[in-house]
Amino acid sequence: MAGRAASSRVPQWVEPMLAKVDGGRLQQGPEWAYEYKLDGYRACMQTAADGTTMLTSRNGIDFTHEFADLAGVLAPALDGRPAVLDGEIVTYNQNGQIDFGLLQERRGRYQTHRASTRRTEPFDDAPVRFLAFDLLQLGTTSLLREPYEKRRAQLAALSMPDPYRVSVVRGFTFTELAADRRTPQDLLDHVAATGHEGLVAKLLSSPYLPGKRPAYWLKHALIQTTEVIICGWRPGQNRLSGSLGGLLLGGHDPDTGELVYIGDVGTGFSQAARAQLLTRLEAIERRRHPFAVTPPREDTVRAHWVQPELVGEVVFRQFTRGAGRLRHTSWRGLRKDRKPADVLAPHARERVDAETAPAPGRRSTPRGNEPSRAAAAPAQLGPKVTVQAGNRRLTLSNLDxxxxxxxFTKGEVVHYYSHVAEVLLPHLAGRPVTFIRFPDGVGEGKQQFFEKNVPNGAPDWLPTVALPSTGSRSGRGEGTITYALLEELAALVWAANMAALELHVPQWQVDRAGGxxxxxxxxxDLDPGPGTSIVDCCRVAERLRELLAAGGLTAFAKTSGSKGMQLYxxxxTDDPATPSAYAKxxxxxxxxxxxxxxxxxxANAQRTGRVFIDWSQNNPAKTTIAPYSLRGRDHPTASTPITWAEVEDCSHVAQLTFTAEDVLDRVQxxxxxxxxxxxxxAPLPAR
Incomplete structure (x- = not known):
């Protein structure tokens, strides 16, 4: 009995070692190694000799029941030895990317069900994975004083019994990268393209210091996030009337420890999140604000104050030096694994870094500004700015x-379209453009709309073409639609300033007479159905390429910038109906x-587990996303031309996911x- 009790004794929790911000300078040299920066819940996995497992959060909260599907997963690799691993609990979206929002949604559902049904079984629709990045104990031996290089080697030597539930975070040493003729910057570019948060550089000789934040680990984030304390809220207006409008945020001053106001957040919430948060906030309301210094009155109009008990996380673009405010925030979710006492407002050093560092994913060395291109927008701009675009001067607004x-800001959208114009404009030439505009930005509940007719206020120099309407409603004039033609850089910049993120064009051009x-x-258009991805589209594309070649046609591939891809x-042909018939x-x-x-x-019922070959986009009335066009998704991905070697080699969604900055690098x-x-x-083959 005593032996059985000993074998089930779970090793003691080890308080995690934390990483410092690297100030925008990724460390380099043979003494460094690099790991993906993860976007999940930091957790310590403690496994007893008999496989009994306990999961403990960063601040000591027991995660074991919440993530019961990870229990005992590592035991087969340990051969009866206890072990302690440091890592991150993550979940993936349907594109194969780590998705913190899905993890938050799963946690909310767990908490709701736990109160009523004590639900502890796995959430099959949101499976979790433990990604280990350090080994702190193996058997009865503590490894805390061993160098990171040795701990990592022992971790990598463990045979992961179920890689779908537990795996080791990918790691690269500087020397290994150099042997492959790659640099840490090359790795960072890949990380940006695949949607990861960034890199953590780790000193090979470093010990593990529980609860400390030494300079041994340095994190280089591609997006900036920070933890915040919810101190109040504003009711929604207009479409959000009766709901949560935004949150008022606080953090503790790093020098004095006082709770200070650091700004607000009003975007990034789902409808469900707004409703759930409002219920919780109404239960902890208080009469006065909780800050040491009263916030500016203009920031607190209509505010409802709450006890500073809930911790959340936001994405932000800047932390202003003078006012001490987060700018351009977006909500990511509650952090129930964090305590309010641990939340610090960004300090002076972080303020400088946030304001002077290049935009997330950007190289610190600027690209040359050729005379035909619009200059990239500065980090902070007034409401309007005048730029030179080719031979024209345009006034742009709200670039930040x-x-x-x-x-990703409007200024960065303008920057992207300005610098990709050289390769994009030939694919727009002579083709009437349908815009999808996002005047308030991309996000749930935000307005987006198709626009075919040239909007009021378009510049006089913009060429247009009036064509018969193919729909039931006419545009301007009886039965006609007046389309824009984007033939020069200035036209692209004008469209970007309208927040026309997506550009769609038909498979035909107009002649000089407007016919x-x-x-x-x-x-x-290869569209992956539920249970499939662009990887499956690639396999279909290879077969389709062979059929087209047999008919004398040369196929070119591009991603859609969303889930699928297109072949062109x-x-x-003289018959507008022939392409659709042949494609079908x-x-x-x-x-x-x-x-x-x-x-x-x-039909949706036919698409589960299958790739839908949409042949109908050859109908003269249809349009397709233009090559190099941005897409209105969570990240600024773009429809990107790809090589057939990339199609053949594709085995993961991330390999064919390209952001705006990545596209610019590819074009270069x-x-x-x-x-x-x-x-x-070539002539279209007979049907």
Whole structure:
């Protein structure tokens, strides 16, 4: 009995060692190693000799029941030895990216169910994974004083019995990168493209110091996040009337320990999150604010104050030096693994770094500003600024306004379209553009709308074309729509200033007289259904490429910037109806050959577990996302031309996920991968 009790004795919790901010300077040299910075819940996994497992949060909260599906997962690798691992609990979205929002949603559901049903079984729709990055004890031996290099080697030597539930965070030493002719910056660029938070540089010789924040570990974040204390809230207005409008935030002054006001947050909430937060806040209301110094009156109009008990996390773009305020914030969720006493307001050093560092994901060395390009917007701008775009001067407004939940601003959208114009404009030339505009930015509940007609206030120099309406409603004039034609840099900048993030075009051009030419491009839109991804689209694309080649057509590939991808061929035909018919024929052929993985039918019931080949976008009335166009998603991803080698090698969603900055790097390296699309134009085969 005594032996059994000893074998089930869980090792003691080890308070985690923390990482310092690196001030925007990624460490380099053979003494350093690098790991992905993770976006989940920091946790200590303590496993007894018999496999009994306990999970403890960063501040000592017992996570074991909440993440019961991780219990005992590591035991088969330990051969009856107890162990203590440091790591992060994460969950993944359908694109294969770590998604903190999903983890927060899962936690909210767990708390709700626990109160009524004591639910402890796994959440099958939101499985979690423990990503280990340090080994603190193995057997009865403490490894805390061993160098990181040795601890990491012993961790890597453990055979992970179930990689879907437990795995080791990928790590790279400076020397290993150099041997592959890569640099830490190359690794950081890859991390940015795959949607990770950043890197943590770790000194190979460093011991593990529980509860300390030494300079042995330095985090280099691509997005800035901070923990905050909820100190009050404002009721919503207009569409949010009767709901939560925003939160008033606080943190403890690092020097005095006093609770100080550090700004507010009003974006990033789902409707469910607003409702749940409001219920909790109403239960802890108080009459006066909890701050040591009364906040500015203009910031506290209509405020309801609460006890400073709840800790949350926000994404932010800047922390202003004088006022001590977070700027351009977006809510990420509650942090129940954090205590209010641990939340510090960003200190002076962080203020300087936040204001002078390049934008997240940006290289610190600026690109050259060619005369034909609009200059990138500065970090802080007034309401309006005048820029030179080619031979035209334009007045732009609100360039520091975030248009993406990640904080990507209108100024950065203008910067992107300005610098990608050289390769984008040829794909827009002569094609009427349909815009999708996001005037308030991307996010749940925020307005977005298609716009075909040129909006009021468009510049006089903007070329337009009036075409018959294909819908039931006419545009301006009887039965016509007046489209914009984006033929020069200034037109792209003008569109970006309207928050026209997405540009959609048809597979035909207009002639000088304003008439519609026959189609010159054939397109296949490969859309992954539930349970599939762009990886599955790549396999379909390879087969489709062979069929097209057999018909004398050369296929080019690009991502959609969302979940799927498109194939294009340059064609010549006199019949506008022929491309759709031909595309449908090929789509149906692939669907017949492999009905378990491919469908040519749009109905949702037919798409689960299959890739839908949308042939209908060849209809003259349809449009497709333009190459290099941004998409209105959580991150500023773009529709990106890719090589066939990339298609063939794709085994993970992250390999074909490209942000705006990554696209600019690719253009610099490859030029336009669709440049030969028109040069390879060939007659469309007979049906």
């Amino acid at each position: 306004k975030p248009l993406y939940p990640s904080g 519609r030419r026959p189609p010159d491009r054939l397109v296949f 061929c340059g064609i010549s 024929k090929l789509a149906q052929q692939l669907a017949r050959e492999t009905p378990e993985t491919v469908t040519a039918v749009m 390296q490859h030029g336009d991968l669709l440049a030969e699309l028109d040069e390879t134009r």
